[in-house]
Amino acid sequence: MKIEFFHRACGPRVIVMFSSLMAFCICFWVILNVFPERVFAETGPGVQWDIKPAYLSQGGICRVILKTEPESRILAVSFGSRNLVLKRLTDNTYMGLIGAGLKEKPGSKTLQVKVIQKGKHAKIVKIPVVIKGKKYPEEHLRVSRKMVEFPPDILKRVLADQKAVKNACSQVTKRIYWDLPFIWPVRSKLLSPFGLRRFFNEQPRSPHSGVDLRAKTGTPIKAPNNARVALVRNCYLSGNTVVLDHGGGLYTLYAHLSRVDIKNGQEVQKGQVIGLAGATGRATGPHLHWGVSLFGTRVDPAQFMDLVGQ
Ligand SMILES: [Zn+2]
Structure with missing residues (x-):
């Protein structure tokens, strides 16, 4: 009788175990198919x-x-x-x-x-x-002629600034400084997106090479990750400008700062204040212009943060 009882009890247990296994397999199949990006397909x-x-x-x-x-x-x-x-x-x-x-x-x-x-x-x-291909939004502005055309001495300075920033972002440092995740240099509203195609008096200008983040003058700006300072320069258009080298061809750029707290060549840590926001250079008001450069090419900081940020 005892043996019979054991067998009767064991039967349903086997069925329960088999059903659980089936349920697990079905769940696993669903997970694989619903979230294929989560596996290395x-x-x-x-x-x-x-x-x-x-x-x-x-x-x-x-x-x-x-x-x-x-x-x-x-x-x-x-x-x-x-x-x-x-x-x-x-x-x-x-x-x-x-x-x-x-x-x-x-x-x-x-x-x-x-x-x-x-x-x-x-x-x-x-x-x-x-x-x-991607279509970026357009902005058409009517501005005074002096906003569009530079006298020769100013043009010379603007071109020298552009060259200095380009050179600072062009090296591919073998050392990787960063650790995931990256943090926003300032947590605030995005005022102007990357890639915005600007027309001054219907003349096309360079598309927006970064994002503009709302920041009052004096707002602390933080390093989004560990880096080496690649450039500190007062530029005609971007004002007090900082470029951080995160290694492997990845750079971040900060413009219009009212104060810079770091020096060229110095290493900075994630979260360290590198300076204060402002409106230096040619800016319509205080904000942080933040750029991300990968192998010398500007990419969208917002998408960058979607992928590697917090
Ligand atoms: Zn900007």
């Missing part, structure tokens, strides 16, 4: 990857996560003509950033990952990345 020999978002927009940025399989090692990663410096996130996951300029032609570019598996020859995994 794409693989090549010895490496898996996840690119977010799935394509690059003009002026946009993508976060690339690479995961090596056991006994595999990444030797090099390139995107177009640029070699990426990867940030190691865990033992076998790495992160890189790729971007497209506002003038980048729509089409496709290749992300190449050179990987070696133990006992095998190195292989190159080619990952196509689609670049899509």
Whole structure:
């Protein structure tokens, strides 16, 4: 009788366990299909990857996560003509950033990952990345002629400023200074978006190379991550300007500061106050103009923060 009881009790238990297993499998299948971006769906020999978002927009940025399989090692990663410096996130996951300029032609570019598996020859995994065109908003303003045309001495200064900022952002430092996440230099309202196409008296000007964030004069501006100060300069248009080098070709830029608290070449920590907001240079009012440069190309700081920020 005891044995019979045991068997009768055991039957339903097996059914319950089987049902639980089935339910678990169904849940797992649903998770895989509903949230495919959460798993490394794409693989090549010895490496898996996840690119977010799935394509690059003009002026946009993508976060690339690479995961090596056991006994595999990444030797090099390139995107177009640029070699990426990867940030190691865990033992076998790495992160890189790729971007497209506002003038980048729509089409496709290749992300190449050179990987070696133990006992095998190195292989190159080619990952196509689609670049899509993007329409940015336009702003048409009527301004006085002196806002549009510079006298020769001013023009000379403006061009020298532009060259200095461009040079400061053009190096690709091998050291990665940053740690995830990045923080906003000031938490406030976005006054003017990246990429805004401005027309002064119907003459096209350079599109907005950063975002304008609301900040009263004297508001502390914080380093969004660890960095080395690449440039401190008083520029004609952008006023007191700071460029931070976060390593691997990633730079952030701050304009119109009323005070600068750091020196060229100095290392700064995430959250450290680098200066105070203001309206120096040519600004319609106090605000922070914040730019993000990747491999010498300006990308959208708002999208950058969506991907790597807090
Ligand atoms: Zn601006």
